[in-house]
Amino acid sequence: MDTSDLFASCRKGDVGRVRYLLEQRDVEVNVRDKWDSTPLYYACLCGHEELVRYLLANGARCEANTFDGERCLYGALSDPIRRALRDYKQVTASCRRRDYYDDFLQRLLEQGLHSDVVFVVHGKPFRAHRCVLGARSTYFANMLDTKWKGKSVVVLRHPLINPVAFGALLQYLYTGRLDIGVEHVSDCERLAKQCQLWDLLEDLEAKCEKVSEFVASKPGTCVKVLTIEPPPADPRLREDMALLADCALPPELRGDLGELPFPCPDGFSSCPDICFRVADSNFLCHKAFFCGRSDYFRALLDDHFRESEEPVASGDPPVVTLHDISPDIFTHVLYYVYSDHTELPPELAYDVLSVADMYLLPGLKRLCGRSLAQLLEEDSVVGVWRIAKLFRLARLEDQCTEYMAKVIEKLVEREDFVEAVREEAAAVAARQETDSIPLVDDIRFHVASTVQTYSAIEEAQQRLRALEDLLVSIGLDC
Known part of the structure; x- marks a missing residue:
């Protein structure tokens, strides 16, 4: 619904509505519709x-x-x-701050935080x-477990590589996105075949065909860089990364997972380099993910606040004990850190939200907000x-006031x-009689925003009258 609203608002040029959808409703700015068009x-x-x-x-x-x-330039x-458009520069980190997961994966690739192999x-x-x-x-899993096993440096000298x-292939493996000059597309296709990345190969072929048709139909255009992006809500990247969370789970918490779903016939070693001990459970994890996604864990593992214990055995990763959290709640943190998603039932949302706030995981807080919105x-x-106010969840707060606007005639009777x-009125510093109250303003906004027909005007007026009567009855005039 919000996505359709964004496209409609962009066609109309409604900057205020677009700003609201991007900044308050967290709609992705680069979302695509069924015609592969962006806002x-x-x-x-x-x-x-x-x-x-x-x-x-x-x-x-x-x-x-x-x-x-x-x-965009042609149209x-x-x-x-x-x-x-011509003055546009490459998207900066500050501009891309909205999608924390994509930004993290890109930094993980570019900076090599806690990397354990060099090609x-x-x-x-x-x-x-x-x-x-x-x-x-699967190809890399097999090679890392056989020919490249134990090697910290892998030298590739084949003339066709x-x-x-x-580098573009690594970008795809890390981010699901690929940017390659058209002159290197054939080299990339060759590598994709060698590494058995059939989805990438199919995407490259489809993109080449699409670009060729576009250039042929639009004289004067020149496409020099081919870009592959995952389609909206494509689960492949996150599902693959979630396999690392599956591996990290202690056996007693795997439940219905059974045998881990890695395609390698001889199994798969995720090469953990840190063990988090939560109560009596050990989670075998990776510093690259936890330090890259959370300033809390970066301080805990990289800085002078280190609390690691001795490894339990020679060759095992160091152990860090986490306090004031249960294994079940940490499991949700685990899957979020690796895959940016966790199946979160509403009844656990508040507990996970409190931990997400402590661990400095804003994206997980937003997921908790979406779960709480179901309540x-x-x-x-x-x-x-x-709760939304306490944890600074702007979208959830907006959803709450939107819901309040719908049932305001009943809410005014609730203590x-x-x-x-x-x-809210008392929180406004040095409030004068005519100063506005944020909660009231938000409800008024949502009441007014629902008016699209003449028949809705009377209903909106009734809601506003109910709110105004309440304000008068408690001595607030705004």
Whole structure:
């Protein structure tokens, strides 16, 4: 629903609505519709310069000489929009802060945090992680367990292995995305065949065909870089990374997992380098993931707050004991850290939320917020709203006030809601009689935003009157 709203708002040029959807509802700025079009493309096509600049400033991708970049440039309705697109620079880390997981995986590849193997391709080094390569590729899992087993440096001298193509292949394995110059596509296809990455090979062939058709039909366009991106909600990358969480689970918590689903006939070693002891359970994990995703764990494992114990046996990873958390709750943290997702029942959401806040995992907090949103009812909405305020969950807070707007005529009779309004009013520093109350303002906004027909006007007025009557009855005028 929010995604459809974003596309419609971009076609209309409604900057305020787009800002609300991106900043309050956490809609992805580079989402694609069934025509493989992005919000930026529609903003360009419909001539909304202000919106184009806003989208670019907030992470919309439009690199020069790529399919998306050329498509937006060709479809732009005005010269000012074309100039804005040409002035566009590569998306910065601050612009991409919205998608924490993608940003983490890209940094993991580029910085090689806690890497445990280096590939040298015709003299060019590539730092990598055995756990990632093994989870993402059967070929790499087999090679790391046989020919490359125990090697910290793997030298590849075959004349047909192009370093540029190898780097692009690693990018795909880490992020699910691939950027390759058109002159290196054949080298990349050759490597994909060798590494048995059939999905990548299929995506490359389809993308080449699509770009060829586009260039042939749009004279003057020039695509020099081929970009492969996973389709919306594509689970492949996250499912592969979740295999590492499966491996990390202690045997007593695997439950119905049974035999781990790795395709390697001889099994798969995830090469853990840290053991978290939670109560009596040991989780065999990877510093690269925990340090890369959480400042708390980075301080715990890398900085002077280290609390590691001696390894339980020679060759085993060091042990760190985590306090004030149960194995069941840590399991949700584990799957989130590796795959950016966890199946979180609403009844556990608050406990996981408290831990996510302590471990500095904002993405997990948002997942908890989505789970808590399932609990919205007349009896619970005020309590959930308080949780959203306490843990600074903007989207959940907005969902709560949106729900309050729908049932405001009943809420005004509830003492917990009345008390919440009083507290909000008291929290406004040096509040004057005519100053607004944030909670009331948000409810008014959502009441007004639902008015789309004449028949809805009277209903909205009734809701607003109920709210105004409450304010008068408790001595608040705003």
